[in-house]
Amino acid sequence: MKPAPFAYTRARSLDHAIELISKDPESTKVLAGGQSLIATLNMRLSAPTLLVDINGLTALKEISQTDGYLEVGALIRQREAERSPDIARYAPLFARALPHIAHPAIRNRGTIGGSIAYADPAAELPACLLALDGEAEIAGPAGRRTIKADGFFKGLFETALTASDVLTAIRLPIATPDSRIGFAELARRHGDYAVVGVAASARKDGYVLRDVRLAFFGVGTMPTRARKAEAEIAGRAIDQDRIDAATAALAHDLDPASDVHASSAAKKHLAAVLLKRVALQLVEPMP
Numbered sequence: 001m002k003p004a005p006f007a008y009t010r011a012r013s014l015d016h017a018i019e020l021i022s023k024d025p026e027s028t029k030v031l032a033g034g035q036s037l038i039a040t041l042n043m044r045l046s047a048p049t050l051l052v053d054i055n056g057l058t059a060l061k062e063i064s065q066t067d068g069y070l071e072v073g074a075l076i077r078q079r080e081a082e083r084s085p086d087i088a089r090y091a092p093l094f095a096r097a098l099p100h101i102a103h104p105a106i107r108n109r110g111t112i113g114g115s116i117a118y119a120d121p122a123a124e125l126p127a128c129l130l131a132l133d134g135e136a137e138i139a140g141p142a143g144r145r146t147i148k149a150d151g152f153f154k155g156l157f158e159t160a161l162t163a164s165d166v167l168t169a170i171r172l173p174i175a176t177p178d179s180r181i182g183f184a185e186l187a188r189r190h191g192d193y194a195v196v197g198v199a200a201s202a203r204k205d206g207y208v209l210r211d212v213r214l215a216f217f218g219v220g221t222m223p224t225r226a227r228k229a230e231a232e233i234a235g236r237a238i239d240q241d242r243i244d245a246a247t248a249a250l251a252h253d254l255d256p257a258s259d260v261h262a263s264s265a266a267k268k269h270l271a272a273v274l275l276k277r278v279a280l281q282l283v284e285p286m287p
């Protein structure tokens with residue numbers, strides 16, 4: 001299919017982008033890598049009258065360190081992030097998750113910001129942002145604001161971004177020697193969206209893990225923390241009993257609906273299998 005007719009403008013600056021969007025936010029879409037947006041236009045799931053191309057905004061293409069956070073510009077391509085020494089060293093959970101997104105051709109164009117803003121419930125990066133207790137940097141007509149991942153994802157393809165906003169960057173707490181991460185997903189073929197997946201982070205404190213965060217994806221309308229399972233793992237030495245308790249608690253955390261890929265029961269089973277894998281990864285030293 002072909003998209004409905006639309007106008008196209010290249011933004012010259014962030015202010016220019018916001019000015020263009022603000023004229024008619026509900027009928028305007030930001031164009032980043034286009035890997036999700038163009039498909040939705042072609043399928044006429046979306047019919048904006050104006051696309052504002054932000055690819056020329058160099059300020060959104062930087063990776064920097066500030067206040068203990070790695071700030072990753074929204075326009076950093078997924079492939080660029082995958083090859084970035086800074087991401088590998090300071091945000092290894094992202095480094096581990098990125099190769100699971102689609103294929104290199106798609107990651108060459110798809111952006112970090114596009115994935116977070118689009119917020120597909122089966123996508124890897126939104127869950128990683130949530131697992132890391134990261135933040136979203138947003139610019140809009142009223143100025144700039146920062147929102148924690150726990151408050152950023154609101155529902156199916158719905159985030160704290162309004163139609164007038166541009167996501168400018170994400171902020172990830174810089175990994176330290178006591179940081180621990182885990183990542184596992186099951187997809188029908190490598191590169192497909194996950195049937196179920198989990199991104200995890202924790203802090204090693206002697207023999208125990210603290211600040212455990214388990215963010216599942218593919219199990220609902222948005223990335224979802226398994227808080228009861230987190231509580232079973234946190235503050236105690238990890239052994240088989242702990243892992244069994246966490247997987248039992250998971251039944252109270254997740255209630256995935258059946259979809260075309262798997263029944264609700266199958267998703268719950270897969271989530272428990274993946275939790276066992278990441279629980280073991282969490283006690284391993286950082287890569």
Ligand SMILES: Cc1cc2nc3c(=O)[nH]c(=O)nc-3n(C[C@H](O)[C@H](O)[C@H](O)COP(=O)(O)OP(=O)(O)OC[C@H]3O[C@@H](n4cnc5c(N)ncnc54)[C@H](O)[C@@H]3O)c2cc1C
Nearest residue numbers: 030032033034035036037102110111114117123167192193
């Ligand atoms: C065949 C195929 C397989 C894929 N498999 C996976 C997969 O396994 N896992 C996965 O996570 N993704 C997958 N994707 C999606 C891919 O990761 C996209 O790149 C990503 O979802 C969107 O990023 P983008 O930069 O292309 O954004 P676009 O397509 O340009 O935009 C997507 C949406 O986000 C909005 N948006 C984009 N950037 C901003 C911003 N800075 N501020 C505000 N709004 C913004 C747009 O307006 C649009 O609504 C796949 C895509 C394809 C085509």
